[in-house]
Amino acid sequence: xxxxxxxxxxxxxxxxxxxxxxxxxxxxxxxxxxxxxxxxxxxxxxxxxxxxxxxxxxxxxxxxxxxxxxxxxxxxxxxxxxxxxxxxxxxxxxxxxxxxxxxxxxxxxxxxxxxxxxxxxxxx
Numbered sequence: 001x002x003x004x005x006x007x008x009x010x011x012x013x014x015x016x017x018x019x020x021x022x023x024x025x026x027x028x029x030x031x032x033x034x035x036x037x038x039x040x041x042x043x044x045x046x047x048x049x050x051x052x053x054x055x056x057x058x059x060x061x062x063x064x065x066x067x068x069x070x071x072x073x074x075x076x077x078x079x080x081x082x083x084x085x086x087x088x089x090x091x092x093x094x095x096x097x098x099x100x101x102x103x104x105x106x107x108x109x110x111x112x113x114x115x116x117x118x119x120x121x122x123x124x
Contacts, residue, residue, distance in 0.1 A: 033071075038074060045085060
């Protein structure tokens, strides 16, 4: 369920605006998405952690699951993500996105690659 875009979070006199906020009824949790152009930074991850903490502490009900944060950037910096997030982080994810839609052939190739990876993992 779409909650809103640029939903204001006010902490003392400072205002913050996550790009997109959703509520997943099946998972019973809020999902916050932030979009970044360029390489993801530790500040971006810290900001997302603040959004997740705020929703967990101030917005979600006790019978709901922890908030999930998704940080999408045009260039993912795997090393910065690795060392900024705790090893066991299950609520914040970072991924890259493209500013154009893939071709049909690119989609077919991606699906085939994932099928191969899945089949290899099942054999192990």
